[in-house]
Structure formats: C-alpha cells, structure tokens
Amino acid sequence: MALVTEISTEEKIKGAARKIFTKKGFLATTIRDIAAEADINIASVNYYFRSKEKLFEFIMDETIGRLFNKIEPVLNDENMAVNEKIELCVGYYIDNVLENPDFVFFTVSEVMSGSLTNLTMVNRMKSLEKSHFAQQLKDLHKENKISFHPVNLFWNVSAMIFFPFLTRPRMLESGYFTSAEFVALMQERKKLIPIWMRQMING
Numbered sequence: 564m565a566l567v568t569e570i571s572t573e574e575k576i577k578g579a580a581r582k583i584f585t586k587k588g589f590l591a592t593t594i595r596d597i598a599a600e601a602d603i604n605i606a607s608v609n610y611y612f613r614s615k616e617k618l619f620e621f622i623m624d625e626t627i628g629r630l631f632n633k634i635e636p637v638l639n640d641e642n643m644a645v646n647e648k649i650e651l652c653v654g655y656y657i658d659n660v661l662e663n664p665d666f667v668f669f670t671v672s673e674v675m676s677g678s679l680t681n682l683t684m685v686n687r688m689k690s691l692e693k694s695h696f697a698q699q700l701k702d703l704h705k706e707n708k709i710s711f712h713p714v715n716l717f718w719n720v721s722a723m724i725f726f727p728f729l730t731r732p733r734m735l736e737s738g739y740f741t742s743a744e745f746v747a748l749m750q751e752r753k754k755l756i757p758i759w760m761r762q763m764i765n766g
Contacts, residue, residue, distance in 0.1 A: 584622065588668070594615050630656065653757055720760065
C-alpha cells in the first residue's frame with residue numbers, strides 16, 4: 564500500500580502563490596487570493612510569510628536559486644566553449660522564466676529601484692562577474708577576437724529573453740497570440756538567440 568505524503572501548509576501556500584502570481588501578476592494578487600487557492604485561512608499565510616511582499620521575495624529567491632544552480636556549473640566549465648555555454652544557459656533561462664513569468668518583472672523592479680535589495684540576486688550576479696565564462700569573454704576582447712565590450716553580450720542575451728516577457732501581458736490581452744503560442748515562440752527563441760550571439764562573436 565502506497566504511503567500518502569501530506570503536503571505541509573507552507574508548501575501549499577508556496578504552490579498557491581506561484582500559481583496566482585503567474586496568473587495575475589504581483590500587483591493584482593492579494594493574500595486572500597493565495598489563501599483561497601491554498602484552501603487555508605488568511606491568518607495562516609501571514610503567520611508563515613508575514614506579507615505578500617515577503618512571500619513573493621521568498622519564491623523569487625527559490626526561482627533565482629534553481630536557475631543559477633543550473634547555469635553556474637556551465638559558466639564555470641573550463642572545457643566548454645563560449646558558444647556552447649550560451650546555448651545551454653539560454654535554454655535554462657527561458658525554461659525557468661516560462662515557469663515563473665513574474666521573475667522578469669521582479670528583476671526589472673529591483674534594477675529600476677536604483678538599488679538591488681534582494682541579497683540572493685546580488686550575490687548571484689557577483690558570481691556571474693567572476694565566472695570562467697566572463698573571463699573567456701575578457702580574453703576574447705584582449706585578443707581582439709571580439710571588437711565590443713564583453714558586457715554587451717550579457718545585456719543582449721538578457722534583453723532578448725526579458726523583453727518578450729515584458730510585452731507578454733499586453734500581447735495576450737490584445738489577442739495577438741495565446742499563452743500556448745507564446746510558449747512556442749519562446750521555444751523557437753531558445754534556438755535563435757544562440758545563433759544571433761554566434762554571429763555577434765564571430766563577426
């Protein structure tokens with residue numbers, strides 16, 4: 564006879580919050596929405612996470628962790644070429660954001676605030692700056708194999724992934740495409756971005 568594992572109240576809240584934040588967005592979501600989805604009372608949500616903001620930040624910390632736990636080993640693999648790293652990391656990044664569309668809005672709001680307050684994000688960004696991948700780009704620049712500052716590649720990849728998600732709510736609302744079509748477009752983009760980056764690096 565199979566054992567039935569009961570989901571903890573905390574896990575119920577996190578699962579409900581991910582679903583509602585993704586569906587409605589951070590601003591439109593209320594603690595009441597999350598409590599209703601988790602089928603618990605509002606007091607329980609406040610007990611475990613104190614506020615909607617704290618709950619959202621907790622979920623984003625988990626999201627950041629899952630993403631970087633995948634891409635950091637790739638970026639620091641000394642036997643992997645730059646183009647290979649870009650292809651793998653773009654795929655991981657897009658898959659991660661498809662599961663958590665509000666991650667983009669969270670990141671943008673952190674940057675636009677003028678100071679990154681999320682320590683997980685700050686520390687992970689610092690790890691990117693010190694990665695073997697960053698050093699590979701600096702070496703290519705020193706050897707005149709790329710004629711642009713390496714940070715432009717980081718900006719380009721981020722923008723190519725982020726911008727579609729920033730426009731997604733309006734595009735869905737206008738009927739330009741459906742949610743399923745958006746996912747298909749991003750799957751296509753997983754193949755296109757590495758091609759565009761190869762052209763940028765190879766000239």
